Amino acid sequence: MMLLSLSSAVVVSATVPVTPIESHPELRSTQISNLSVERTVLSEKEMAPGIVQRVVRDREGHIYKDMVKHGKVSAGRQNIRKVFKAPANATFYEGFEGHAGELDWLPEGWTEINTPENKPTLEMCSHNINNSWSGQDTGDGYWTAITTDGVKECWIHFTYNWSYKNSEGEKVEGAKAPQDEWLITPEITVGANDDLFFLAEADLGSVYDYNWSAYMYERDRIDTDLEVHVTTDGGDTWTCLWKLSEKECAGKTDAELYDLMGELQYASYCVPLTDYRGKKVKIAFRYLTPFAGGNSMAVDAVTVAAPQPEAFYTLTEGSLLAGISDGLHSNTEPYILIPADKEINWSASSNVYTETNSWAFYSEASGEMTDIVEGNTAKVSYGWSHGGVIPYPVLTASNINGSHKYSFGGEENKGGMYVGGRIPNLADETVYLGNYDYVNKGLAVPNFGNGSYCFGTSATGTWGNNIKQTAIGNLFYAPAAPLTVTDVMLTLGEFDADDDAVISLEIYNVDSDGRFSAQPVATSSVTGKEITGFGFYNAIFHLATPYEMSGHTFVMIKGFDSEKVREFAACAQSEHNDAAHNYAYMMFEINGEEVLYSASDALVNYSSALYISLNGTYHVLSLSEEIVTLDETTNMVEVAANATNSPENWWVVDTANDNARLPLVAEGTTFDWLTITPVTGADGAYAVRFSAARSSVQRSKTVSLGNGGTEVRIRVKQSATTDTSGIDGVNDEDGCTLSFDGDILTVCGMADDETVCIYDAYGRMVYAGVNNVDTRILGKGIYIVRCGAYTAKFAK
Structure with missing residues (x-):
């Protein structure tokens, strides 16, 4: 383990200069920009009840189709590792990184063959109308995929009806037409072990035509396809080597393809060039929409080489x-x-x-x-x-x-x-959780110099005229299961404040569109006196009620914008994440109005996570039985449990009443006709006891128990009472001796953990538990005590 201190040799530099953006972004609402997506719906059509196909334009200008299936929009975000260079000794490589904003650009030596109806003019391109191959910026990562190779790609739009007004104000328009568009490489001499490798972005669910009446694909009708062709005679004749429809779609079921409909995703492909090694060739990517349908596509990282693979994965979002x-x-x-x-x-x-x-x-x-x-x-x-x-x-x-x-x-x-559970302690200290990676990416205090910090206090004018930072925050994506959070910790690299300065914490739920909950779902605060340390400082916020983190969550820190706080510098990762994984945010007051910014919007080439950490537990709960029957004599049953917290911290989920929580209490929790009691044994073992009064009819009840991370269900049954029990079952020959020590009743000769049941004069069970009963829970009357095979009577 390592101690974080300025003198520790293993700690990455404690400060890292950062540059703010040159011009501040426009005012925006309090939405999380990582989740909120700017896109324009150009047209839409209902394909079937609850199913809408839309033509949309993303914020990068790409036009494509997505699907809304019963309210759920297709094409979630795709985050992939970036690769910025060709493999060593590649015979040929093109990553389209030379595109610099031109309207209709291809790399030098590349050519294309276009259908007349889809060949664009410069005026069409200036209105973002181009249904041929062209270099573009990569997608936005939400509705169009992000290439794994640099930040450019070669994109082609599906055909559509278009119109615009020219410089004279005249309307110019065109109708969608079938596409057969060829993107052709320069001449390449294929090496001895070379093959073709490339990235392709495609919507596999839109390759075959979908019959919305029969809810099935018509596989003999292809709406859109991508083919790879090769020529050895300069283009007089071409040989087809590969088809997307055959290689990627033919082997998938209709259900698999339907789930992919409207989702543009990148994948890597290899086409063997065995028959062409040593020859001069040109390679073509042919995009087809024979019925003027289908979706847009892109290619990138076109490589002819004998490269080595490189395995890589990132932790799943929300880790x-x-x-x-x-x-x-x-x-x-x-x-x-x-x-x-x-x-x-x-x-x-x-x-x-x-x-x-x-x-x-x-x-x-x-x-x-x-x-x-x-x-x-x-x-x-x-x-x-x-x-x-x-x-x-x-x-x-x-x-x-x-x-x-x-x-x-x-x-x-x-x-x-x-x-499950929580991270074990280190040196008897609680280890907190974060979405920063301390081991691999270190810790830093981002700053502008001169005592001005990116996340905290700064000199007047650091961010611009009439702009000051008022809060910082960190976004946590939804974990794979509910996480119970009891404390939040902020790590600071610099801190100096009055003892009575107040730093506050606010936790917000965030929906899938990036909108905050109307009010914080949890709050806390610490004073300057409570923040201690040397070199680094931890501010620990204790939550009065544990917060169950089940969705996207935003943790905001306020209060450092105060005359009582002289220095406040939050820590962040010293090594940045890729652009798609920024979690750090800042709140600014701009001309009197508060605005939330992603750190990647406010700082140049910045994407990171703050050292805002959670004391969290993934609770576990399981029962030894799924179905149990109450004992006919005692009308109770005890079920062993395996859990991360004691049953005194569990609750019954009342599904009939909006999932209300009924806490388990020592005297038993009433749930319909059942009494449910938490049990923690002397050996620390957990159990839950179910008991009930006698019943003249057979009955059963499904009980859902929760503990903050897991819910389990158990079916509890009770047989009808046909024999004598309770008052009627008393037999003097089965008598036992009772003793009282004040209000504590003890069944003599029986163990302390022996099960004891007490019935009132009407035969109703009023107590089910262990020996040594506190009778203060009982009113005046005559009672029958049953313990094992023994019974006794007493009056109170």
Whole structure:
């Protein structure tokens, strides 16, 4: 472990200069820009009840189709690792990075063949109308995918009806027409071991025509396709080597393709060039919409080479890493916390030259990395590890030239995953969770110099005239399961304030569009006196009621914009994330109005996470039985439980009353005809006891129990009472001796944990528990005590 201090040799530089943007962005509402997307709906059509197909333009200017299926919009965000250079010794490579905003641009030596109806003029391009191949900025990462190779791509729009007004104000328009558009490379001499590798962005669900009346694909009718052709005679004759429809769509079911409809996603492909090695060729990418349908496409990273694959994956969105402790210690190896018994999605981001990906996961049965999953994605769940560590998955990327392995834990697969519960303590200190990566990306205090900090106090005018920073915050994407948060910790690199200065915390829920909840769902505060440290400082905010983090969450820190606070500098990662993974935010007061900015909007080439950490637990709860029947003699049953917290902290979920929570209490919680009692044994074992009064009819009840992260269901049954019991079942021969010590009743000769039931004069059970009963819970009257096979009577 490492102690974070200015003198520690292992800590990355404590300060890192950062540059603000030259011109401040326009005023925007309090929405999270990572989730909120600017797009324009150009047209829409209802294809079937609840299914709408839209033509939209994203903020990069791309025009494409998406789908709204029963209110859910297709094409979620795709974040992929960026690759900025060609492989060593590549025979040919083009990443389209030379595009500099031209309206209709192709790299030098590239040509195209266009249908007359889709050949654009410069005036058409100036109105963003171009249905031929052209270099473009990559997509926005939400509705169009982000290339893994640089920031440019070669894009083609699907055909559509278009119109614009020219400089004279005259309307110019055109009708959509079938496309057969060819993008052709310069001449290439294929090397001895070369093959073609490329990235393609496509909507696989829109390749075949979909019959909305029959709810099935017409596979003999192709709406759009991408083909790869090769020529050895300069283009007089062409040979088709590859078709998207055959290689990617033919093997998928209708259901699989339907789920992909409207989703533009990048994938890497390889086309063997075995028959062309040593020859001079041109390669063409042919985009077809024979019936003027389908969706847009793009290609990138066109490579002729014999490159090696490179395996890579990132942690799934919403992952939480072990950060620093409340005593400013940290692990030297990367650990994460994941929920138990919950499928975690793993997605490969191997380089563009990878043909196949294979995952090796830890097997709980064998104790080895023997659970193998083939493919780009995998879903795996583990049971509660009880503080033990599960190794990270190992991803193997392969192509015809070799293979490469990657694990988040490095070559030796250090660190690992804690499953369920919480991260174990370090040096008797609580380890907090964050979406920063301390082990791999370090810690810094971003600043502008001269005592002005990016996240905190700064000199007047640092951000511009009449602009001052009033709050900072960190976005947490929804975890894979509810996380119970009891405390929040902010790590500071510099701090100086009066003892009575107040720094406040506000936690907001954030919806999928980036909108805040109307009010904070949790708040807390600390005073200057409570923030202590030397070199680094931790401000720990205790939550009066634990916060269940189940969706996107924004944690905001306020109060440093005060005369009582002289220096306040929040820490962030010293090494940036890629552009799609910024979590840090700032609130500014601009001419008297508060505005929220993403740090990536307010700072040049900046994308990071703040050291705002959570004391969180993925609670686990399971019962030893799913169906139980109350004992006919005692009318009770006790069920053993496995959980991360004691049953005194559980509740009954009343599904009939808007999922209201009925806390379990020591005297028992009444739920319909059942009494449910938490039990913590002397050995620390957990159980829950179900009891009820006698019944003349058979009955059953489904009970849902929750503990802050998991809900379990159990069916409780009770048989009809046909024999004598309670008052009627008393037999002098079965008598036992009772003794009283004040109000405490003891069944003599029986163990302290022996089950005792007490019935009133009407035969109703009024107590079910263990020996040594506090009779203050009972009113005046005559009672029958039953313990095992023995009974006795007493009056109060």
